[in-house]
Amino acid sequence: xxxxxVVVATVTKILDGGPIFFGHSRVGFEGxxxxxxxxxxxxxxxxxRLAAVLASDPQARIEWAADQKLRRDPRVTPFGLxxxxxxxxxxxxxxxxxxxxxSLVGPRPIVPSEIARYGRxxxxxxxxxxxxxGLWQVSGRNNVGYRSRVAMDTIFAKTxxxxxxxxxxxxxxxxxxxxxxxF
Numbered sequence: 001x002x003x004x005x006v007v008v009a010t011v012t013k014i015l016d017g018g019p020i021f022f023g024h025s026r027v028g029f030e031g032x033x034x035x036x037x038x039x040x041x042x043x044x045x046x047x048x049r050l051a052a053v054l055a056s057d058p059q060a061r062i063e064w065a066a067d068q069k070l071r072r073d074p075r076v077t078p079f080g081l082x083x084x085x086x087x088x089x090x091x092x093x094x095x096x097x098x099x100x101x102x103s104l105v106g107p108r109p110i111v112p113s114e115i116a117r118y119g120r121x122x123x124x125x126x127x128x129x130x131x132x133x134g135l136w137q138v139s140g141r142n143n144v145g146y147r148s149r150v151a152m153d154t155i156f157a158k159t160x161x162x163x164x165x166x167x168x169x170x171x172x173x174x175x176x177x178x179x180x181x182x183f
Contacts, residue, residue, distance in 0.1 A: 005091050008039055008083065015079055018044040021092055026109035029129045031122075034101040036109045036130075037092035041080025042073075049075045067146060068114070087176045093132045105168045106131030107153035121150050124157040131168075138171040 009020045022042070023035040043049060053060050053074060063070055076084065083089035096102040102109065109130035110118070118125050135152035136144060144152075156164065 001091055001094065004088070008088060008091070011079060012039060015077065016044065025111065026130065027112055027115060027126075028101055028109060029126065031126045033112075034096065034109075036102070037095055039080075039083055039089045039092060041077060041083050041089050042075040043077060046075040067142070068111075069142060071142075085179045090132055097132065101129070103129040103131045104133065105156075105165045106134055107156060108134060108136060108149075117146060118150055118153075121154045124154045125150075128157045128160055133168060133172040133175075135168060138168055138175040141175075 012018075012020050019040055022038050022040040024038070025033055026036040028034045050064075053070070054064055060070055080089070093102055097104060106128050107125055107130050110125070115122055135156050136149045139148075139152060156168075
């Protein structure tokens with residue numbers, strides 16, 4: 001993946017000169033915080049643009065409150081959209097895997113504000129390393145409601161078998177190619 005990562009890093013830098021990577025604080029194994037890396041897919045001033053959109057657009061506020069995502073996010077660059085729908089933006093998480101903060105397969109790493117949404121299921125979430133891919137990603141990603149996502153994360157954590165791990169790895173390839181639920 002290194003040659004592809006070099007190309008993506010170069011194009012990202014050339015297009016707007018901003019940072020190549022985006023590191024975000026996430027909750028991982030045993031509830032420990034770590035910095036989850038991705039290729040930057042948004043404009044440099046993304047936070048101020050989000051505040052402006054949420055202040056001026058009631059529909060966007062509702063969508064953001066439900067999933068912490070916007071389907072038509074004005075902060076995402078055209079190249080960033082390509083990286084997202086192809087899942088190439090996730091490749092830097094291989095570094096998180098190498099240092100032991102993540103696994104290839106597991107629940108998606110959550111931000112601290114999402115802990116409350118897991119409720120009593122947060123214990124199960126913390127019992128495994130978060131993954132680059134998981135049941136949620138191969139089951140429709142953003143087309144799946146948050147409650148279902150929590151249920152899938154719980155199932156994975158409780159099952160935690162090599163057979164499920166391998167099945168998710170194999171199922172990731174067609175899920176990425178279909179691009180279902182990616183935005």
